[in-house]
Amino acid sequence: MRQHIFIVEDDPNIREIVKAYLVKEGYEVSVVGDAESAWAYAEKQQPDMWILDIMLPGMDGYELCKRIRQTSEVPIIIISAKDEEVDKILGLELGSDDYLTKPFSPRELVARVKRLFRRLQPLETKSIQAATIEVGSLVINHNERRVFWHGNEVDVTSKEYDLIYHLVRNENRAFSREELLTLVWGDDYFGSDRAVDDLVKRLRKKMDGVPLETVWGYGYRLRQEEAT
Template sequence: MSVEPPPSPSGRVLVVDDDPTVAEVVTGYLRRAGFAVEHAADGLAALASAGRSWPDLVVLDLMLPGLDGLEVCRRLRAVAPVPVVMLTARGDEDDRIAGLELGADDYVTKPFSPRELVLRVESVLRRGRAVPTTTPPQPALGGGGLALDPGTRRATKNGGELALTLREFDLLAHFLRHPGLALGREELMRDVWGWDFGDLSTVTVHVRRLRAKIEDDPALPRLIQTVWGVGYRFDPAPEGDSA
């Protein structure tokens, strides 16, 4: 009788890519970084693998034969909010934005540095894990009917549970820690994503997704207001409407 190996302390990553060379390089770098890695060459194989053993994170190529990466992401997220790091081709901005709209947490554009991908994976997982009990508890955050517990990573609005992705939770926590301040998209990318540079549409898409979950009317946001020419401002008790 076979015995399954113990889980990796770094986590289990499912790599979904039909290019055997890319898959071999990505898998090798992730394993050297301490991750348990499984590879799937197409979307159906990825869903089957996730069904057997749910991954801690998925590295997902959007351009897959048969079932494309967007549909794979959609089906995975219908089961549970597994973190997703997308692999996209340079210039495929529409697909990248579509992936972010589905809740992908990060992306890397091909051709990419395997070491950069490992750092992105580690960053997403690090932000998503609960605060260890050996560290002092982080204070709860709240405002505008919202309540966040950074330790358990639970968020509610008027007592009702909010289903937030890792980045959405981090973004909302950042807003709640800085009420009334105008925050630029570059600043948000640096402080929430940990990137010194990157595609600012990532921030725009996540703000739009967050508004859809916390605003009474996302078309007329009152909590996360647009500051034209700057970025966004969180107002716990705003007056008037903002576009």
């Protein structure tokens, strides 16, 4: 079954060019020119990936990204003419997985689409670590990508899971923010390390007392002993 990508872009030339490149790569592609139409579709069915422009008539791409992320963890790529760091950070904090600035090469967008889909392949097929990892009251079922804190399952996003998984696998090791950016977003990500701080903040809120420590001026680590 072909993966379905939904493009929300008000410039008909851009959306048709991007659609043509993605269709050539074997993807099923739908396009609309406004966020309201896209949201009406999303309420009924989610595609396998969203590509969102920011500057849209009516509801903007940031608001659409926020709404999608409230109900779905499918990958979201934001494309925008805005190249300010604050705009990229906002997009990432609202839940996007990547941010591409206009003008861009359609081939680069296709490469990023492929990279995101590769990272979402079922991890149990990659002949890697044990299925269950425990650090005190924190338990991760890696094959199912599920997190448990004091016996209760925690609802985490894909990036929250990736971050806590890497920290659990390396308990007591301090990771720099730059290392965590690469582990969670990939080595071709160029953005602020505030994205890491935001993930940590959300995990601490969801797991009160989790021994996720700040290493001041450097990054974070997960202690073996639980916080009191």
